[in-house]
Amino acid sequence: MRRKIVAGNWKMNKNLSETTVLLEDLKKQEFKDEAVEVIVTPPFTNLSLAVTTLKDSKINVAAQNMHQNANGAFTGEISADMLKNTGVETVILGHSERRAYFGENDALLAEKVDTALKNNMEIIFCFGEELEDRKGGKHFEVVESQLKNGIFHVNDENWKHIVLAYEPVWAIGTGETASPEQAQEMHAFIRKTIKETFGENTAASVSILYGGSVKPANASEIFAKPDVDGGLIGGAALDAGNFSAIANSF
Ligand code: PEP
Secondary structure, three states: OOOEEEEEEOOOOOOHHHHHHHHHHHHHOOOOOOOEEEEEEOOHHHHHHHHHHOOOOOEEEEEOOOOOOOOOOOOOOOOHHHHHHOOOOEEEEOOHHHHHHOOOOHHHHHHHHHHHHHOOOEEEEEEOOOHHHHHOOOHHHHHHHHHHHHOOOOOHHHHHHEEEEEOOHHHOOOOOOOOHHHHHHHHHHHHHHHHHHHOHHHHHHOOEEEEOOOOHHHHHHHHOOOOOOEEEEOHHHHOHHHHHHHHOOO
């Protein structure tokens, strides 16, 4: 059975005091389905607090990014070892905001993927087309290329540590969601692409999350699609009630 996952991407939101409030609020929520994995990703400065606060809860903590090098003169960056030593075992890589605003391309992401795997970390690997790609009918081509150039160099064994997150850029933070049919169509394509290279078993066991303006009002319809295994949630993850409602939408 594939893992069902709801992960909240807090982005650059919530200072230490606000994080304390949101974490306490999250702890009070009822997450009804034991089988749904719940993850939050506060900014780097608040990861340690999140790990400590959520220690006895069902919520796991992940990071939003990581540097590809082990250590050294990379001012402002955070390594895999630093994350792991803080108790963080999972990292989001390739978020469209990292690609668009920080110049992260497929080659760099491939290096980050290798670093995460070398450090026995779990990866949530994000990708997705821009609006012009979709309008020009190039969305499948773009997604295939992001996958092939960013993560398809891994081996069969590595897939156990990888979760994919399809996030059409035009749906992120815009209030515009891909329709459940559009999400299903792309997720089925992603699974087919994995099957062609890595075989049926790997394709059937990789969890593929959808991200892009998921809210309590639209989550159940999207999560009901057979190839959608959960969501990466931005804005709605900043409210504990909304986030738990989404996690309870399967
Ligand atoms: C995201 O940032 O990964 C995201 C999906 O954001 P939002 O839910 O706000 O569209």
